[in-house]
Amino acid sequence: MTRNLPTSSARIEEDISALAAITEPDRPYTRRAFTPMFLKGRNWLAQRFQAAGLTTHIDAAGNLIGSRKGRKPGLGTIMLGSHTDTVPDGGRYDGIAGVSAALEVARALENQGIALDHNLEIVDFLAEEVSIFGVSCVGSRGISGTRPDEWLSRESAGLALADAIAEVGGNAAAQRTRSDIAAFLELHIEQGPVLESEELDVGVVTAIAGITRIEIVVEGRADHAGTTPMGSRKDALSAAAWIALAVERFATDLAAGEYHFAATVGEFRVEPNAANVVPSRVTMLIDVRAERRADMEHFLAELREGVAGIASQTGVTVPEPRVLSDNMPTPCDADVLTALDNACDANGARHCRMASGAGHDTAWMARITKAAMIFVPCVEGRSHAPEESASAEDIALGAAVLLDAVQRLDKD
Amino acid sequence: MTRNLPTSSARIEEDISALAAITEPDRPYTRRAFTPMFLKGRNWLAQRFQAAGLTTHIDAAGNLIGSRKGRKPGLGTIMLGSHTDTVPDGGRYDGIAGVSAALEVARALENQGIALDHNLEIVDFLAEEVSIFGVSCVGSRGISGTRPDEWLSRESAGLALADAIAEVGGNAAAQRTRSDIAAFLELHIEQGPVLESEELDVGVVTAIAGITRIEIVVEGRADHAGTTPMGSRKDALSAAAWIALAVERFATDLAAGEYHFAATVGEFRVEPNAANVVPSRVTMLIDVRAERRADMEHFLAELREGVAGIASQTGVTVPEPRVLSDNMPTPCDADVLTALDNACDANGARHCRMASGAGHDTAWMARITKAAMIFVPCVEGRSHAPEESASAEDIALGAAVLLDAVQRLDKD
Numbered sequence A, B: 001m002t003r004n005l006p007t008s009s010a011r012i013e014e015d016i017s018a019l020a021a022i023t024e025p026d027r028p029y030t031r032r033a034f035t036p037m038f039l040k041g042r043n044w045l046a047q048r049f050q051a052a053g054l055t056t057h058i059d060a061a062g063n064l065i066g067s068r069k070g071r072k073p074g075l076g077t078i079m080l081g082s083h084t085d086t087v088p089d090g091g092r093y094d095g096i097a098g099v100s101a102a103l104e105v106a107r108a109l110e111n112q113g114i115a116l117d118h119n120l121e122i123v124d125f126l127a128e129e130v131s132i133f134g135v136s137c138v139g140s141r142g143i144s145g146t147r148p149d150e151w152l153s154r155e156s157a158g159l160a161l162a163d164a165i166a167e168v169g170g171n172a173a174a175q176r177t178r179s180d181i182a183a184f185l186e187l188h189i190e191q192g193p194v195l196e197s198e199e200l201d202v203g204v205v206t207a208i209a210g211i212t213r214i215e216i217v218v219e220g221r222a223d224h225a226g227t228t229p230m231g232s233r234k235d236a237l238s239a240a241a242w243i244a245l246a247v248e249r250f251a252t253d254l255a256a257g258e259y260h261f262a263a264t265v266g267e268f269r270v271e272p273n274a275a276n277v278v279p280s281r282v283t284m285l286i287d288v289r290a291e292r293r294a295d296m297e298h299f300l301a302e303l304r305e306g307v308a309g310i311a312s313q314t315g316v317t318v319p320e321p322r323v324l325s326d327n328m329p330t331p332c333d334a335d336v337l338t339a340l341d342n343a344c345d346a347n348g349a350r351h352c353r354m355a356s357g358a359g360h361d362t363a364w365m366a367r368i369t370k371a372a373m374i375f376v377p378c379v380e381g382r383s384h385a386p387e388e389s390a391s392a393e394d395i396a397l398g399a400a401v402l403l404d405a406v407q408r409l410d411k412d
């Protein structure tokens, strides 16, 4: 379907190709926050912001910001953006599509000579991905007052995070929480298969799932694999296999409901991991995503009970599952969602409402402003991999939806 | 029960304590073949052999041999022994108990002034454990003509195995297969819990199980753990969990029969093993032990069928399980077993017949002579660990059984 859009897929394609070329050689696409390659990408991007008529600066949190003054600056700022840092061996679209779409909104406003009442800021958040400091969403947490102070002294290769923020042009000591943002909007690739398989153009994100990480340690007993009768074993791997299957079953049951739910055993380490030794210990890390807190609590209760049952049936010892981190689900703002739905309809975008199973900067921005986000389709849901793929046309349509929604919110 | 034995638990205790003191510092008990610590242990042992009236030499295969001439050397040699090398962080008894018991037989013969018709050789086999060259039973395979020629060019830290054998005093090029051995006997700790739990003194080993190692690779698909719906995943870990549980179930069923059977998933590696990524690949190594070849074949057929079913139900791809190594079960010699049963009865040793689930030098010696072995109890079946424990009294009783059996075989 060829649409007559105010946004340009050609300019978006140019943004994305240019950033894709700024990658660690031999490891496309790698542009991790705080590395020289990241700064190279940022320099290119700042010029691109300026070419769109934006005034650029790095804020105290280390975010790159392109600003355009509004007619009534007292109304505050509408902020749009995402991030350009990548995971190691990442893709060309995760975050980047959102920065390019936000920039395209600014370019379209400029081209069409449209003045907004609100100030407009296009943002490239610092270090959304887990960076070399082992933490994520550094920039959006910085301006939303949710960046733990103890993070600043974390070190990577002898450098403290506070100093690394200074190196990109920020100033952690001068940080203040932004209170002038009237609304925040982000476009992101879905990183899942739903839009593509349902042939939709846009997902209007109702909530960003809570992310809980749980560690389970299964303690069995190392025994000789040749001589220990099957009935006399305490095989930590067998018990851990039952637990992994229980996690999958509980999650599948909860996911059958109306709300997004997923649980994954992503990390699984076996000791001693030797051919002829019955495994003595397995350490598993479970990643749980819930749109509704009640589902998370239900899952945790089922997990505790399930694990205790498996331990007593298999003879292994499993200490109480340990919650390593636990973030609440974040609902998106109802007014912004309505603006986005209407903007989709106005631009002929086939859309649905859906929750985000992935974490995003939007979740932190929601602490300080009316925030919401949209997803655009990506091929086979692949993400965090060089095969990540999305179409510039879909991103341009998403940018047109953002542009439309911004104009609606500007009038509110 | 205090017995009046011709063998001395005190001397055995001395042997074991002295060798235990010869260990890599801070890693008791580590005396890996070909290391300086191993040679130090060997030097001590050679003197101990000589003190027992034995003439020592290192044979072409790198085995330490203590000899005592018989009255009718034309009858050939009765050989007794085991190994003194250890795994990293191993125990004080695995192998060592057998060398000490064999030496104690020679000491008891010497003390009692008993001359045998056959020559007697006490052997400390080279590198029974998986050594720094990645292979095991180097010495017993050397003299039994079963050491693959290609092993000799294997390297560890730049040294070829052939040169490492030369460094311990052997000469791989001059190797000949021994044809003069009339019988071989080995004592070993059980490395399993059966004798201890059934309050028996000696296990007369009917057969050494075949050892088959099977690699299974489960190929799923890496996906974002937050966004990929539970029903759209190809989770390699879930499929691998089903396979591990199937291995355990098939093995438990087979082990319920009359013959020894065990199967263990000892190694299990998950990729990419990242918290928020659905596992894309699991590589598992299955260790299978069967007293009867038919059980092994039955297991392999069940495994192939089970794996194919799990693959089709979970949507992952699992190539045909790959057999990495496959050794046949080795029956022990019926005449030697009868001599050992009778020797147990004569010494008041409570005994049973049982299969060995573990591999032993005896399995290779059985290729060239009438061979058999006995087990003595060890605490909780623990082995290949510093906690490995056995009593010098039990070993002395086992040595008395060997001494008695040797005298019976000498007369045959």
Ligand SMILES: NC(=O)NCCC(=O)O
Pocket: A129, A191, A357, A358, A359, A360, B226, B276
């Ligand atoms: N969007 C995204 O990939 N965030 C990374 C954190 C997560 O959701 O696992």
Ligand SMILES: NC(=O)NCCC(=O)O
Pocket: A226, A276, B129, B191, B357, B358, B359, B360
């Ligand atoms: N006896 C013993 O531990 N042998 C090592 C090889 C094995 O059976 O796994």
